[in-house]
Amino acid sequence: MAVAVTTDRTNGASAGTALRRTVTGRLGRLGGRPVPDRRPSTAVWPPQQDDHGVVTDRADEEAELVAAPAARPAESQYPVVIPPAYCDNDPVKEAPTSPMPVVLGIDDLRPLPRATRIARTSREGIQLLEEHRDRFIDELWLDHDLGGDDTIMPVVTLMEEAAFNGRPFRIGAVFVHSANPIGAETVVRSLARWSYRVQRATA
Known part of the structure; x- marks a missing residue:
């Protein structure tokens, strides 16, 4: 593998030495065979060193970051439920009950x-009454x-x-349960005359 290195006399000696070590190590691992140069043409020169003196290639790192697929956001294990617009969050109201019948005796x-x-x-x-x-x-x-x-x-x-004054009592049914037959008949006849719904009954 042919490497052309151009350095100045002031600060290129150490950088050129580090580059030769890196290239020599790569050729030694591959048995001396030349390795095709697949790096992008935007290589940075001189090679950069981290805090520990290790030579890094920013172009390779940038290429890896570009090629790496974006991580998918973690999906929640519980589905998100959107309530309908007509959802009523008020407390449940009991159905109105029918009023108790009024029975007078x-x-x-x-x-x-x-x-x-x-x-x-x-x-x-x-x-x-x-x-x-x-x-x-x-x-x-x-x-x-x-x-x-x-x-x-x-x-x-x-x-x-x-009833004579036009305001009869509002009564569903009148039951006369007297043991006195004559008195019971008098009550039934008197109330029926004024259109009350009246009948004989046994209590």
């Missing part, structure tokens, strides 16, 4: 298990005899007057 003795409120006298019955004046009453259970001289007729009169 007016009876002096019976427990009336279906009733949500019970009045034991006609006076209490009137007060109970007035409290529900602007509410819908699903069921109204009436007894005729309320003990002693007290009967359900004051309550019936209140319901008749409300």
Whole structure:
């Protein structure tokens, strides 16, 4: 391998000696055979030395950096999930439940298990209906005899007057469960005259 080295007399002696050692070592490893020069033409002269006195070729290093493929970024082992635009992160709201039916009863003795409120006298019955004046009453259970001289007729009169004034009580069904057949028939006939949905029943 022919190497042409041109150095000046001031600082080229040490650099030329290092280059001859490098070329001689390469030829010795290859058995004295010439090695084709495949380095790029942008070799830097004089050869550069690192801090430890080892000759390095920056052109070779730059060529290796250019030829090295770019490292791929590390992929996450968990996929990235993008929520849809309509995603609602608010707390889950319970579905509204239907209101409890209003079942009123007016009876002096019976427990009336279906009733949500019970009045034991006609006076209490009137007060109970007035409290529900602007509410819908699903069921109204009436007894005729309320003990002693007290009967359900004051309550019936209140319901008749409300219908006469054009503001009848909003009641889904009226059940008359009295053991007094004549009194029960009187209540049914009086309320039916004012278009209340009333019928005989057994409590």
